[in-house]
Amino acid sequence: MSSLKINGRRIPFTVQRKEIQHIYMKIGSDLRLEIVLPQREKISVSRFLKSNLPWIEQKVEEMSKMKRLFTGNTILFKGEPLKVKGIRVRSAGGGMRNGRGRKGFRLYKNVVFVYENSKKKRDEILKNFITRQTLRHVNRDAKRWVRISGMWRSEFGKRKEKIHKIEVKEMKNWGYCTKKGDLLFNWRLICLPERLRKYVVLHELLHTKYFNHSNGFKREMAKYIGDFQKVEGLLRNYLPF
Ligand SMILES: [Zn+2]
Structure with missing residues (x-):
């Protein structure tokens, strides 16, 4: 595989040519650069890389600061x-x-x-392990927040353990709350420090009451996690995929 040298780091890249209208370029969390060029235009790869170097450098810098959930071993x-x-x-x-x-x-x-x-x-085997652990902890966290907040009592009634369904799956975000009030979480959530995971669970639970990030949402959040803005900042250091 070809590679570029950026700030002393070797960045492998692949170039494909496809029937597309616009240039596509992406740097993944594994610091690999993927370029897809429109077949029709005869763009020279070396010239393309040269003119896009500032963008690539900036992305590599950003990505290399991110904490990786999985590395080789x-x-x-x-x-x-x-x-x-x-x-x-x-x-x-x-x-x-x-x-x-x-x-x-x-x-x-x-x-x-x-x-x-x-x-x-x-x-x-690893993915199954991580997924099971995430599901177990997310359920536990949700119950804990319900207990602490006294919210959602009617929904999380005694007889019915919960009406909100909690699911763990492949997704690009950490969590998602559907219109029905079902909570979906990224199977990798267990990788995060506990404090961040608990925040994500509360965040999605709050969306069953507030469908946006309004002041009401933030006020309620601050009741349970006083420094939630700091936690949000820390969360931005981790890529969810
Ligand atoms: Zn949200």
Whole structure:
């Protein structure tokens, strides 16, 4: 893959030409530059890169300040890095197990051991773990906010645990509240420090009452998280995807 050198950092990039009208350029959180040029116009790549260098430099600077949720062999878990160790297993009696008969996954201190040979399966196992943890904690957080605030009592009645559905899924934001009042959360939410995760849950819960970020919303938020603006600032350091 070709690469650019920006502030001493090697930025890999790909160039594609497609049947599109406008130039498309993106830098992901992995600091890879993706360029798609319109096929019709004969744009020279080197000239294109040269004239867009200021934009690229600025984006790289912004992105490199962001905290990464996943890197090659670490994941953030409640804001702390966990090491991920893939352990090769050998096939015995049909099942894929290692010498001790372990299978799947184990969390020990701050290391996640994933007993699986294929990278794809290891990633799947990790994603399942993160998703389950997020769902568990988000449910717990929501109940806690309901208890503390006394709000939504009617909806979160005693007999019915909750009317608002809580779901965890793939999304570009941290959370989302539907018009019906269902709460959707990013499956990666558990990666954030607890304080930030709790803020996101309260934020979406408040949207069941306020459908915008009005002063009412902010006043209510400040009742439970006095320094919520600071928390919002911290949250901006993390990319949700
Ligand atoms: Zn909002």
